[in-house]
Amino acid sequence: MEATRNRLESSSTLLVPRERSGPRASPLPPTPAPRRRRWGRLVRWLIGGAILAEGIWLLAPMVLYRTSVRASVIAPLATVRVHQHGVVEGLPPEVGTTVTQGQHLFDVSVASPDLRPLDRIEGEAESIRRSIAALDAQIADLDRIKATLNQHFHDYQEARIARAQTQSDEQLAIIQAAESRLKEAEYEFQVHGRASIRAASSDIQRTRAEYAVAAARNDLDAARQTAARLDLQLDAARRGYFVGDADGGQDRVASLQRCDEIEIQQAGLRARLGELHGKLLELDSRLASEQRYLDDSQLSVKAPMSGVVWSSTLDSGIEVVPGSTAMEIVDPGLLSIEAIFKEADAARIRPGALVEARLIGSSEILSGRVVHVADPGAINPEMVGEPGREAVPTGMFRAIIALDQQPTGADPANRYLIGSSAVVWTTR
CATH class of the missing domain: 1.10.287 (Helix Hairpins)
Structure with missing residues (x-):
């Protein structure tokens, strides 16, 4: 044990650094800070103050007003469904194509109609x-x-x-x-x-x-x-x-x-x-009846409203089944906001109440009014947007806001602003 302790003490002495011989260098005198550093500090204070003021301005409605928990821009939606089994004929309009009400979209015909008769x-x-x-x-x-x-x-x-x-x-x-x-x-x-x-x-x-x-x-x-x-x-x-x-x-x-x-x-x-003319009239009548039968087996689908094709699952020649969703059409010219509020705000958020809204990332204040207050568990399938297809959490309710003017300043990624997040508030 004594030998082991001597070895440890000798190894620890080897790790102690030695002092250098010779005179020590005298410390340099401190240099004065340049003038430009003070201006940089001032600019940083100003930028921080501006950011703090903007945050206070953005958070002020949440403190001073009754604000929505979540809100997004929605638009009227029309779902085009297929009601018979068949094959798509023609080229359906692509996503983003503008259509008018009553415009022919595509045809659905029976996969193999019997043309022998x-x-x-x-x-x-x-x-x-x-x-x-x-x-x-x-x-x-x-x-x-x-x-x-x-x-x-x-x-x-x-x-x-x-x-x-x-x-x-x-x-x-x-x-x-x-x-x-x-x-x-x-x-x-x-x-x-x-x-x-x-x-x-x-x-x-x-x-x-x-x-x-x-x-x-x-x-x-x-x-x-x-x-x-x-x-x-x-x-x-x-x-x-x-x-x-x-x-x-x-x-x-x-x-x-x-x-x-x-x-x-x-x-x-x-x-x-x-006699031949009589037989020809009979055959023409049978031919018209057979043609009507074949026409009934070919369904012509038209646009239910004017707007833009928002989504489509079709292509020429594909097979469709009854009840399947073919495409969705939205009207981007009639935007509104769907907001979710807490149940404590139900007294103030009612149909006819005046509210204000702002899209996230935009400084434009939009005025509007509440046109509909939905059941908390209801889902609105006739509107397109983020919260429109989800059930409202417990203790909250959904309200539809009609805007007095349509929002502007859309970005290229979402030029119609549908689904954009927003904030809706009203006075307490």
Whole structure:
């Protein structure tokens, strides 16, 4: 033990520093502080005083007024939801895009609609349309044939009328000749009658002259009857009826008979055409019903209000389910403040109360009034902001502040000021 203590004492003596030999250096005299250090100290005091004054100015409302526990800027929010299962068609507007009320946003259609009934109906309708077009063309061709046959008939009618007119004129000449022969026979009979009185003519000659008068009168009657028949034929020809010379019956030409056959054929074609038009109307009605069914399976989503797309979960071609939130639209032109107060301030914070507010980081004082006091446990889904979607803690309540003027001075990161923190106060 004695040896160990001697070793420890010897090691401790080695750690004691030795004093340097020689004379000590005399201490330097203190140098005076420069003048600029006093000005720097003064500037620091002034800056500290300014910071302290600003803090007092910011904390004054909390001491002198009834202030909110927490507040933020909110804006009206509209949630666009999908109500049927399907696939998004079209390109939905991106976040930050400005939309107007009623603007088309996107379409949602059934993933795989059955288009076979629609195609089948369209095929039947197209087939009937082609049949109708073919029948119309056939009827038009028959109309052209009828026009040609009618022209042939008119040409033949004009020829028959001209022939009947010629025969009538010839018969009139025959009548005139028969009248002349009758007059000649009568004159000869009169001459023989006067000669027989003077015994200059025999009875045979007188009788022959009498018979000649009777024959001439008969020829004249026959010629007149023939002329009457020819006049009837001429009148019938002008009306399109041709009386035959043999039996006096109607002689209807082949062209006009063919026109009658074409009329009968066209009547059947028009009846068939009416049936096809009826079927086409039925198919058009079925086609419209099927199209309405397909349109109902395709939902067109429009903007419920004007504003800015705040959030979106959509992209072209993605599948959506009923009840899912597609996007949210906010109206940044109608900002308000949602503030949380303690229950002790409920007597002062009531609808109609005048308040003042200031956004954190801004020196602008905004005036407003309380428009709504919410139930402490209520959550407002129609507003967007930080506290708007959280339940109020116990012992506090929520109030909505309508601003008399909209706040300004937004930063580039939040140009709409939605969700910005604020302080709301009113007099005690």
